[in-house]
Amino acid sequence: MSTTRRRAGLAVRLLPALLLTGLALVGPWITPHAVDAPVTAPYGEAGAGGTLLGGDQLGRDVLSRLLAGGRDLVLSSLLVALLVTGTAAVLGAIGAVRPLVGRVVERIADVLMLLPAVLGILLVTLSWPGGGRLAVIAAAVVLGVPYAVRLAAGAAAPIAGAGYVEAAAAGGERLWYLVVREILPNLRAVLLALFGLRFVAAVYLVATAGFLQVGPQPPAADWALMIRENSSGILLNPWSVVAPGIAIGLLALSVNLAAATLAPQTGRKAVTVL
Amino acid sequence: MSHTSDRREDEPGVAGAASRTVAPNDTPAVRVTGLTVAAPDGRLLLNDASLTLRPGRLVALTGPSGAGKTTLLRAVTGLLPPGTTRTAGHVDVLGHDVFSLGERALRTLRGTRLAHVGQDPGSGLNPRMRVRSLVRELAADKSADAVAALLAEVRLPDDGRLAARRPGALSGGQQRRVALARALARRPDVLLLDEPTAGLHPELRDEIAELLRHLARTHHLAVAFSCHDPEVVERFADEIVHLGAHMPAPRPGAPRTRTVDSSAGKGGSPLLEVRDLHVSFRGTPALTGVGLTVAPGAAAGIVGVSGSGKTTLVRTVVGLQRSTSGTIHLAGTALSTGLRGRTREQRRGMQLVTQNPLGALNPSRTVGAAVGRPLRLHRRCAARDVRDGVVDLLQQVGLPAEFADRYPHELSGGQRQRVAIARALAPDPDVLICDEITSALDAETGRAIMDLLAGLRERRGTTLVLISHDLPLIAGRTDTVTVLEGGRVVEAGRTAEVFAAPEHRATRALLGAATTAP
Numbered sequence: 001m002s003t004t005r006r007r008a009g010l011a012v013r014l015l016p017a018l019l020l021t022g023l024a025l026v027g028p029w030i031t032p033h034a035v036d037a038p039v040t041a042p043y044g045e046a047g048a049g050g051t052l053l054g055g056d057q058l059g060r061d062v063l064s065r066l067l068a069g070g071r072d073l074v075l076s077s078l079l080v081a082l083l084v085t086g087t088a089a090v091l092g093a094i095g096a097v098r099p100l101v102g103r104v105v106e107r108i109a110d111v112l113m114l115l116p117a118v119l120g121i122l123l124v125t126l127s128w129p130g131g132g133r134l135a136v137i138a139a140a141v142v143l144g145v146p147y148a149v150r151l152a153a154g155a156a157a158p159i160a161g162a163g164y165v166e167a168a169a170a171g172g173e174r175l176w177y178l179v180v181r182e183i184l185p186n187l188r189a190v191l192l193a194l195f196g197l198r199f200v201a202a203v204y205l206v207a208t209a210g211f212l213q214v215g216p217q218p219p220a221a222d223w224a225l226m227i228r229e230n231s232s233g234i235l236l237n238p239w240s241v242v243a244p245g246i247a248i249g250l251l252a253l254s255v256n257l258a259a260a261t262l263a264p265q266t267g268r269k270a271v272t273v274l
Numbered sequence: 275m276s277h278t279s280d281r282r283e284d285e286p287g288v289a290g291a292a293s294r295t296v297a298p299n300d301t302p303a304v305r306v307t308g309l310t311v312a313a314p315d316g317r318l319l320l321n322d323a324s325l326t327l328r329p330g331r332l333v334a335l336t337g338p339s340g341a342g343k344t345t346l347l348r349a350v351t352g353l354l355p356p357g358t359t360r361t362a363g364h365v366d367v368l369g370h371d372v373f374s375l376g377e378r379a380l381r382t383l384r385g386t387r388l389a390h391v392g393q394d395p396g397s398g399l400n401p402r403m404r405v406r407s408l409v410r411e412l413a414a415d416k417s418a419d420a421v422a423a424l425l426a427e428v429r430l431p432d433d434g435r436l437a438a439r440r441p442g443a444l445s446g447g448q449q450r451r452v453a454l455a456r457a458l459a460r461r462p463d464v465l466l467l468d469e470p471t472a473g474l475h476p477e478l479r480d481e482i483a484e485l486l487r488h489l490a491r492t493h494h495l496a497v498a499f500s501c502h503d504p505e506v507v508e509r510f511a512d513e514i515v516h517l518g519a520h521m522p523a524p525r526p527g528a529p530r531t532r533t534v535d536s537s538a539g540k541g542g543s544p545l546l547e548v549r550d551l552h553v554s555f556r557g558t559p560a561l562t563g564v565g566l567t568v569a570p571g572a573a574a575g576i577v578g579v580s581g582s583g584k585t586t587l588v589r590t591v592v593g594l595q596r597s598t599s600g601t602i603h604l605a606g607t608a609l610s611t612g613l614r615g616r617t618r619e620q621r622r623g624m625q626l627v628t629q630n631p632l633g634a635l636n637p638s639r640t641v642g643a644a645v646g647r648p649l650r651l652h653r654r655c656a657a658r659d660v661r662d663g664v665v666d667l668l669q670q671v672g673l674p675a676e677f678a679d680r681y682p683h684e685l686s687g688g689q690r691q692r693v694a695i696a697r698a699l700a701p702d703p704d705v706l707i708c709d710e711i712t713s714a715l716d717a718e719t720g721r722a723i724m725d726l727l728a729g730l731r732e733r734r735g736t737t738l739v740l741i742s743h744d745l746p747l748i749a750g751r752t753d754t755v756t757v758l759e760g761g762r763v764v765e766a767g768r769t770a771e772v773f774a775a776p777e778h779r780a781t782r783a784l785l786g787a788a789t790t791a792p
Contacts, residue, residue, distance in 0.1 A: 163633035164644075167694075169613055170592050171648055171701065172621035185638040 013261040016254035021078075024070030024251070031064035035221045043236035054237040056230050062240045069221035070247060073206055076137050077251075080202035083137075084144035085195045089187065091145070092152025093179040096160035097169075102153055109146035117143050117205055118212070125214045136215040140205045144198055155190040159183050189263040196259035200252040207248055223248055302326045302366075303464050303496035304350055309363030311345055311354060313684065319345045319358060325515055327464060327496035332487050334507040335500040337517030338716045339688020343500035344393060346517065347466045350498070351390050352380050355683070368463060389462035393469045393687045394632040395453030399441040405430075405452055406437040413459035421459075428455045429481050443555065446629055446710075447474050447580025454482070458489070465489070467499040469687070471506050472713040475579055475743035475784060479503070483510040502688075502716035543606060545570040545737050546591070546624075546705050551600030553583075553590050553761075560586045561761045564600075566739075568705070568754070571731060573738040575748035575769060577784060578758035584741045585629060587758070588707045591739075592626045605704070622652045625703035629710040629741075631691035635682035641668070641693050642678030648700035667696040670726055672719060688715045695723060699730070706730070707739040712747065724751055745784065749773050757781045 032052075033039045038059030039051060046054040053062040095102025124139035125131060131138070159165060165182050173182070184191070209215045210224025218225060223244035230240035304327035311320040320342040327333055335343045348354060349365050352372030365372045368387055372380060384390075392398055399408055409421045421437070428451040430436060441449055450470070457465060470486070471479040483506050490497045490512075501507050507514055546568040553561040561583050568574040576584050589595040591602055593613040602609045604623055609616055628634050635644055646664045649655055655663045665675040671692040682690055695711060706727065712720035724747065730736045742748050748755060748769065755772050757765040759780040765772055776782045 163628050163630055164636040166594050167626070167628070167634060167697070168636075168647075170594055170621060170624075170626060171697075172618035172651060173647075181639075182636055186636065188638070 010261055014258050016250070017258035020247075020251055020254050021074050023067070024074040024247075027067035027070055031061075031067050033061035033064045035060065035064050035068045036219055043230075043233035043240065045237060046239055053239040053243055056226065056237070056240045057233055062226075062230075062237070062243060065221040065226060066223070066243050066247060069223045069226060069244065070251070072133060072216065073203065073210070073223055073248070074251065076133060076140075076206045077199055077202040080137055080140040080144065080206070081195050081199035083141045084148050084198045084202070085191055087141070087145050088148030088152040088194070089156075089184055089191050090179060091149045092154075093156045093160070093183040093187070094175065095149075095153045096156035096183065097165070097175060097178050105149060106153060109149050112142070112146040115143065118208060121205065121209050121212070121214055125209070133215050136206055136209045139209075140202050143205065144201055147201075148194055148198055151194055152187070152190070155187055156183055159186050192259045192263040196256035199255045199259070203248060203252050302328050303368055304498070305364075305366040306346065306350065307364050307366075309346070309349055309365060310361045311342070311349065311358050312361050314357045319355075320349070321518070322363070323517060325350075325498065327498050329463070329494040329496050330490050331496060331512045332490045332510060333496075333498045333513045333515060334511035335498060335515050335517060336502065336504075336507055336716070339502070339692075339719060340686045341517035343517055344468050344686060347390065347468050347498065347500060350464070350466055351384055351388055386460065387463045388466070389457035389460055389464070390466045391450075391453050391457045391468065391470060393472070394630055396441060396444075396446060396449035396630070397632060398453060399449060399456075401441050404438050404440055405444070408441070408452060409455050409459055412456050414461050424455045424459055425452075427458065428452075428485065429478070430455065443558075445581035445585070447478060450474070451482075461493075463494075463496065465495050465497045467497070469501065470499050471501060471503055474713075475577075476745060477783070477786075478580065479506060479743070480509075486510065502720075504717055544568060544603075545572075545605055546739070547601075547603040548587075548591060549601045549603075551587070551590060551602070552598045553586055553595060554598055559761055561590070561597075564758070564761070564763050565766075566591075566756055566763075568737055568739060570704075571735040571737055572754065573731060573740060573752040575752035575755040576739065576741045576758060577743070577745065577748055577755060578780070579784070580743075582758040583761040584758055585709055586761075588626060588709055588739065588741060592624050592707065593621070594626075618652070622648075622701045623704045624707065625698035625701060625705070626707045627691075627694050627698045627709065627711045629713070631687050631694055634694040635690055637682050639681075640678065641673075641680050641682070641685070644682075644693065645678070645696050645700055648697060652701040654700065654702055663700070667700055668693075670699070671696045672722060688719060691715060692719070692723070702734070703736065705737045705739060707741075709741045710743065712742065712744065720747075727751075745773075757784070 038055070039061050040048045040055035040059045042055060042057055042059045044051065044055035044059055046052065048054060051061045051063065053066070056062050056065060091105050095105045120143045121136065121139045124142070125135045128135045160183060165178060168178055168182050206215070207224035210222050211228045213225070213228070216222040216225055218229065226244040227241055234241045304325065306323060306325040309320055309323045310318060312318055323342065323346050325333070325346060335346060337343055345355065349360070350367060350372070352365065352375065354360060360373060367383065370379070370383060372383070375383065403411070405425070406421055409424055410416050413420055413424065425431065425437060430448065430451045441452070444452065454470065467486070471482055474482060486497055486499065487510050489495050544567045546566070548564065548566040551561055551564045552559070564583070564587055566574065566587070576587065578584050586595060590597050593609070593611070593616055596612045602611070604620060607620070609620060613621065642664050645667050646660045649660050649663045650657065664678050668675060668677055673689065673692055673696070677689070685693065691711060698706060708727070712723060715723060727738055728751065731738055740748065740752060752769045754767065755769040756763055757772070757778065757780060764778040765776065765781045772781065773785060776785055
């Protein structure tokens with residue numbers, strides 16, 4: 001495959017994620033109507049009153065609220081996925097180099113995994129009532145790291161035993177260098193896949209929190225909140241529920257596609273197949 | 275295919291051929307014509323290479339490291355290294371053009387008629403499987419007897435424990451033989467081996483080569499193997515295919531403007547002293563009361579059959595393996611067992627070049643970064659001179675300066691080994707420990723590397739510890755030698771004396787194998 005064609009293929013698979021996150025980020029500024037004032041009848045049909053996707057329970061424009069309601073979800077989820085993947089990668093790599101630390105980390109992870117996600121969110125937000133979105137993010141990170149750390153540790157273990165890591169350790173390198181320069185670069189594919197997975201999990205958790213009205217409160221525009229608020233009118237204006245649902249689904253799909261695209265397919269492998 | 279492993283010994287070659295589906299004797303099993311393979315940056319890995327394999331014939335591929343031996347063998351299996359492209363030529367295997375064959379047909383061909391054993395077969399063995407499952411997995415006849423017969427055929431007689439081990443508990447030579455048994459288990463028509471004799475002691479090397487010839491004759495296998503050992507090629511190959519060189523010769527004895535560490539100066543007390551070292555793997559003793567004494571500036575050899583604990587000994591000395599008891603002293607200072615308690619200066623003082631060149635380099639870092647890092651870490655030269663230092667080190671091991679920008683996957687096995695040596699030389703070690711470093715190199719490069727090490731020893735007083743199966747090399751390059759067997763030192767002393775009048779049976783066996791070779 002020629003380089004230009006490969007580049008084009010790469011761009012095509014990165015585009016959906018970039019487009020969707022970009023739209024969610026700038027959305028609040030390009031809304032056609034005000035997000036907090038009714039422009040049509042409650043659950044007004046699509047097209048009524050100049051609305052493309054109709055109105056919600058109070059007659060506010062669904063499209064405008066859709067554009068405005070993604071930013072916090074996307075940013076929170078990206079932040080959670082980054083924090084979880086980063087923490088897990090570093091802890092997993094340290095655990096692989098220092099088996100004793102690894103065992104302690106894994107036992108703690110085992111215990112934390114037993115905590116149901118929704119219960120965890122409620123615990124964190126109840127004990128930190130003013131935390132709002134920060135509390136949700138903190139809860140999602142604490143709940144996500146145990147799963148991710150087991151995976152990262154498993155992937156790092158064979159690399160920690162490789163000749164080049166031993167050579168670096170025997171050559172006098174410190175733990176930090178071994179983790180950051182020798183092990184993590186070779187985990188790129190695993191970490192990107194892990195990031196994609198954790199992003200989906202984060203979207204799920206943040207949206208669940210939104211649905212439970214932990215975090216964003218009405219009248220804020222939020223995809224998860226929209227699904228909850230408008231679910232009673234789903235038959236009158238299906239778009240008021242389906243549109244934010246599709247948005248959440250597409251977001252998870254496209255970010256995973258992008259992460260898979262960025263993972264190295266061939267090339268820098270020490271041991272060739274066969 | 276009709277033959278069974280237990281019939282192999284007494285089955286005459288003609289009967290074997292008649293019962294097979296292969297075309298008659300004179301039809302080549304594999305024919306490679308004018309094959310040219312280019313790397314992504316346009317370099318030619320292979321230029322107009324041709325190779326013909328016939329059933330019952332043993333063909334040796336020779337040539338310096340980087341000449342394309344591995345690429346050519348891989349091309350026969352229809353699998354080129356990732357990123358490379360075939361720009362010209364054909365590869366015809368058993369009547370199929372492998373590059374126009376579909377994925378499924380190619381897989382069938384590879385699975386049933388072709389067998390390939392790579393340069394580092396140990397890395398292809400699933401570390402979680404036991405030896406007997408590894409062999410049975412591929413065997414046409416899955417009975418326990420057939421598996422035992424296969425292991426016996428590759429001279430790995432099952433003593434009741436070996437077949438139950440996992441690859442991690444085998445020595446490099448044993449792993450190689452398990453991989454060979456796996457290749458034979460499929461009863462292929464074409465057997466391709468990449469450096470099958472590298473890193474084996476002479477007796478075993480001859481056995482493996484003899485075995486290959488025996489297999490070729492009795493089962494009408496078409497065998498191709500790459501090899502840089504002229505003796506093996508001379509004695510065993512029916513045909514020799516020489517691949518051209520792309521590499522400049524190493525620059526032996528290049529002057530290096532480095533300060534000589536005063537601690538490496540000659541003195542009365544030993545620089546490295548190991549006493550009563552015990553190491554065990556999960557209760558199985560690997561080393562029992564091993565001692566090793568090396569004077570400053572001296573060269574010490576460690577010999578022994580594969581599995582005798584040579585590698586374990588040097589890994590324990592550099593701290594990669596913990597010992598259960600015993601002491602290690604470097605320049606009079608006791609070193610802790612394991613790496614944790616050792617200072618950076620103590621770690622710099624001893625450098626190990628390992629046997630396996632494939633895993634020794636980080637796949638995501640360039641050669642320049644790998645070699646330059648120790649220079650920076652141990653402040654061997656000013657930050658702005660690191661680049662020059664890297665180029666100088668690469669040239670010393672016979673690699674051109676532009677290799678600094680390459681990644682390990684772009685290098686051949688021998689080139690990687692040379693990068694690993696350059697990296698070990700970078701921190702100016704007082705003791706350089708080399709575990710079979712010349713086994714992956716062609717004879718000429720191997721000699722140049724040994725000359726380089728001898729030069730370092732002369733100029734800088736670097737102490738050398740060499741592990742090798744190449745007894746002439748040990749005899750010619752070392753002052754003292756230690757013979758290991760079953761994790762114990764069975765004989766030690768001045769190399770000339772030990773080799774002239776070996777006292778222990780194991781030493782005599784090693785030497786016997788070497789001296790019967792022409």
